[in-house]
Each structure stands twice: as structure tokens, then as C-alpha cells.
Amino acid sequence: MASLVALLAVALVAQLASWQQAAVAYDPSPLQDFCVADKNSPVRVNGFPCKDPMAVTPDDFFNPAMIIGKRRDTNNKVGSNVTNVNVESFPGLNTLGISLARIDYAPLGVNPPHIHPRATELLTVLEGTLYLGFVTSNPNRLFSKVVKKGDVFVFPKAMIHFQMNLDHEKPAAALSSLSSQNPGVITIASAVFGSKPPISDDVLAKAFQVEKKLIDWLQSQFWDTNY
Incomplete structure (x- = not known):
């Protein structure tokens, strides 16, 4: 009996160690101050390789206000337009685990149901009134709310979510912060x-x-x- 208890104890400790190892291995902290994406490198990795630190300039950490601050054309079938500021357009974000997006909505415009496979999204309403929500994994519970200027709503990672401008006449806009430099959609x-x-x-x-x-x-x- 004592040997069985000892064997179970060893198995439990091994399982706990494997869980801990998996936890720390999932998304490790950067091992240097920064890793500006070198998009011209022939090296292929899970992400982008680092630019030579001696070739990095302040502009690698800068994104002009006009990219995120300007309203975009929403004349399309869904009545919305998304301006992404991720590692594709902002190399300094590489390995930092964060990006932004501005969403513009025409009157009654919709940002259709979609997922970000690699990111949680925190949405702040810049102007207008939105109906938004997300659907959980099975059994598919909907969490939805009407939000207004200044309100903040979070969409958990990889959940199907959406937004709709409720105004029949005025446009709306929101700013999203995402927990990945390349969240995908x-x-x-x-x-x-x-x-x-x-x-x-x-x-x-x-x-x-x-x-x-x-x-x-x-x-x-x-x-x-x-x-």
C-alpha cells in the first residue's frame, strides 16, 4: 500500500511539473529589449526575424497618426472598414505582443462575425453607439451589450465576435487593442x-x-x- 501511495505521489509531482513547464513555455518573455521585424530576411520563423539592432532607428518604433487617426471609407457591402496597426505595417511591434486597429462604421454598418485566432481584443468606442457581442464555445452562449462613446468591452481570445452601428444617420468608430503583434482575422x-x-x-x-x-x-x- 505504501509503495502505491508513493507511486501516485511521484506521478502527481510529474504531472504538476509538466503543467508548470507548459505554462512557462506558452508565451515566453522577450530575451532582448526589442526585436524589430526584418521583413527582408530570407529566414523563415514563427513570426519575423530580428533586424540588426545597430540598424534600428526611432522610426521603427513610430507610427504616424494619420494611419490610425483618419476615418476610412466605409462604402462596401458590410458598411465598415478596419485600419490595422500590426507588425506588418509597424515592425517595432515584433515580439511585443500588442497591436491596434481602428474600426469605422457607416450608419447601420457591421463588422461581421469574425475571430482573432491569436489575440484577446479590448475595444473602446470613439464615437457613436454600437451593439456588440461574442459567442462562447459549445454550447454557444451569446454575451452582448449596447455600448456608447468612452465605453470599453473585451472579446476573449479566439471567440466569434461582431459589432454594429445602431445609428441610422451617423457614422461610428472604435479603437481596438489586441494582445498579439499579429492577431490574424x-x-x-x-x-x-x-x-x-x-x-x-x-x-x-x-x-x-x-x-x-x-x-x-x-x-x-x-x-x-x-x-
Whole structure:
């Protein structure tokens, strides 16, 4: 009996050690002051390699106000436009785990249901009134709210979420902070019905429990992007 207890104790300690190791290995802290992205490097890594620190300049850590501060055209099918400030346009963000996005909404404009596979999003309303929310993993509970200028709402990492401008006449805008230098985005409708090559209509008809002709029609549409 004593040997069995000892064996169980050893197994428990090993499991706890593996959990701790997994926790510290998930997203380690940077090992240097900065790692400005070198987008011209032939090296391929999970992210971007570092620019030579001696070649880094203050401009690598600067993003002009006009990129995030200017309202963008929302004349598209969904009535919204997203201005991303991530490592693709701002090399100094590389490895720092943060990025920004400005979302502009036309009257009754929608930022369609989508996910950021690598980031939690904190949204601050700059102007207007938005209806927004996110849906959890199964059993798919919806958390939604109407928010106004100055309000803040958080979308947990990888949850499907959306926003809609409730005003029939005036535009709206919001600023999002994201917990990744490259959060990524998957817009649900365009991913499902606009993928290249397309998903089999047999699969989608069965999944959505509708006739194939409806799926074929949806796949024939032009799925505009607001990014």
C-alpha cells in the first residue's frame, strides 16, 4: 500500500511539473529589449526575424497618426472598414505582443462575425453607439451589450465576435487593442462560403441543414472584406 501511495505521489509531482513547464513555455518573455521585424530576411520563423539592432532607428518604433487617426471609407457591402496597426505595417511591434486597429462604421454598418485566432481584443468606442457581442464555445452562449462613446468591452481570445452601428444617420468608430503583434482575422461568412478552392457544397449543405442550391448561391456571391 505504501509503495502505491508513493507511486501516485511521484506521478502527481510529474504531472504538476509538466503543467508548470507548459505554462512557462506558452508565451515566453522577450530575451532582448526589442526585436524589430526584418521583413527582408530570407529566414523563415514563427513570426519575423530580428533586424540588426545597430540598424534600428526611432522610426521603427513610430507610427504616424494619420494611419490610425483618419476615418476610412466605409462604402462596401458590410458598411465598415478596419485600419490595422500590426507588425506588418509597424515592425517595432515584433515580439511585443500588442497591436491596434481602428474600426469605422457607416450608419447601420457591421463588422461581421469574425475571430482573432491569436489575440484577446479590448475595444473602446470613439464615437457613436454600437451593439456588440461574442459567442462562447459549445454550447454557444451569446454575451452582448449596447455600448456608447468612452465605453470599453473585451472579446476573449479566439471567440466569434461582431459589432454594429445602431445609428441610422451617423457614422461610428472604435479603437481596438489586441494582445498579439499579429492577431490574424478569420471572417466567418467569407471563410465558409468564399474560400479558395471552395468547401464542398455537400459538406456545407449537411452542416447548415439546407438545400445545396442555397449553398451554391452563397458560394457564388462576392464576399467583400473590410480589412
